[in-house]
Amino acid sequence: MDRISVDALEEHQLEEVRQSVRRERDIEANKALSVAIMGHTGVGKSSLLNVLFGTRFPVGDVKPATRRPQAISVPSNSGHTLTFWDMPGLGDSAEADAGYRAMYLEKLAECDVVIWAMHADSRCTDHEARCLNRLLDDAPPEEGRRIVGKLTYVLTKADLLTPPPWIFDMHGDRGTFVPSLALAGRMELKAAHVEQMVVEPWGDLLGAATYNTGDFALRDRRLDFDRQTVTYRGHFSREVCERYTAAHPEHAEVFSRLRDNHRVLPCSALFRFNLAALMVNVVGKLGPTAIFRFQRVLDDAAELAGVPVAAMREYGNFLVWDGIRGARAFDLGRLPI
Known part of the structure; x- marks a missing residue:
């Protein structure tokens, strides 16, 4: 098989791989x-x-x-x-x-x-x-x-x-x-x-993941990344989040999103x-x-x-009744705001 045929075959195989990747991506x-x-x-x-x-x-x-x-x-x-x-x-x-x-x-x-x-x-x-x-x-x-x-x-x-x-x-x-x-x-x-x-x-079963905007490039035994995703193996606790943020404050938003997991x-x-x-x-x-x-x-x-003020008045209304005078002593629903 000549060089041109080999190159054409390789290009055909590469194109099949590209199409397969596109199909998976579209799905x-x-x-x-x-x-x-x-x-x-x-x-x-x-x-x-x-x-x-x-x-x-x-x-x-x-x-x-x-x-x-x-x-x-x-x-x-x-x-x-x-x-x-x-x-x-x-x-x-x-x-x-x-x-x-x-x-x-x-x-x-x-x-x-x-x-x-x-x-x-x-x-x-x-x-x-x-x-x-x-x-x-x-x-x-x-x-x-x-x-x-x-x-x-x-x-x-x-x-x-x-x-x-x-x-x-x-x-x-x-x-x-x-x-x-x-x-x-x-x-x-x-x-x-x-x-x-x-x-x-x-x-031991937990992991955390978030999207990568493109500028995250830190890697250690638990932390990994690619062009789209940042992942962490384990429980991304508050203490873990604070430790990474203190060491790499420029990526605080990424660590906060991992913490959300x-x-x-x-x-x-x-x-x-x-x-x-x-x-x-x-x-x-x-x-x-x-x-x-x-x-x-x-x-x-x-x-x-947003909650309407009229609705808010109904959520926490205290009505204090003065039993001696037989009258309202306090009613949040009637107070002007």
């Missing part, structure tokens, strides 16, 4: 993505999705309202679809949990990200850990590793954490809820405890608190192209932080 770029929200009954999973996307999933104050998986699909700015699955709550009964476990494992396996919701005002973190253990015991070891990497942990109903007080930052007829310094510190302690009890035990996030559907941060965390876990594909979703979530 990855256009695939539908999905997120499931799981956890015990009554933690506010349906309420969270209703506020994020304006859906009307039934919400029950007395008994569970979600009995089967329910889906809401959200289009991206580029036409791709992101589907959120609202799952039935665990803990209603032993019989129901046995039936739900197979359903949970199926969604844990097939969804790209899983939000595990826990009640912010609960101390039963060992119960959450046991529940996850039971689910992962039913999964093959390699599948368990994949599932652990998908999990994002949130503390729902953070509005119930009072006192100390919440602050309503008012601008005209709308405002945003932010925790006071004392309350923020309390939330941080709760989140750290949940991370220690629920996230840290899976350290394992950060426990307090949020509130009622106060619309931290919803944008939750969506950034979820979209960041969907892969290096998702941030750009779902920018509209992130923008919509950022707009959700």
Whole structure:
């Protein structure tokens, strides 16, 4: 075979490889993505999705309202679809949990990200850990590793954490809820405890990943990178994040995004608190192209932080009744602002 024929054959083989890479890239770029929200009954999973996307999933104050998986699909700015699955709550009964476990494992396996919701005002973190253990015991070891990497942990109903007080930052007829310094510190302690009890035990299986904008080029025994992605093997704890940030402050944003993989996030559907941060965390876990594909979703979530003043008045109204005089001594709802 002459040199020209050899060169032509090699070029043909290279072109086949290029086409194969393009096909895989196109499949990855256009695939539908999905997120499931799981956890015990009554933690506010349906309420969270209703506020994020304006859906009307039934919400029950007395008994569970979600009995089967329910889906809401959200289009991206580029036409791709992101589907959120609202799952039935665990803990209603032993019989129901046995039936739900197979359903949970199926969604844990097939969804790209899983939000595990826990009640912010609960101390039963060992119960959450046991529940996850039971689910992962039913999964093959390699599948368990994949599932652990998908999990994002949130503390729902953070509005119930009072006192100390919440602050309503008012601008005209709308405002945003932010925790006071004392309350923020309390939330941080709760989140750290949940991370220690629920996230840290899976350290050997954990990994963290974020997108690479092109200027990150650090490598060590746990940290790696390519043109699109930065990865870390292990639990990217607060201490690990602070250590890397102190050594390489120019990459603080990258380390913060890696930290988001394992950060426990307090949020509130009622106060619309931290919803944008939750969506950034979820979209960041969907892969290096998702941030750009779902920018509209992130923008919509950022707009959700605003709460009308009229609604705010109903959330924390104290009415003090003077029993001696038979009259109102104080009514927040009637005070001029």
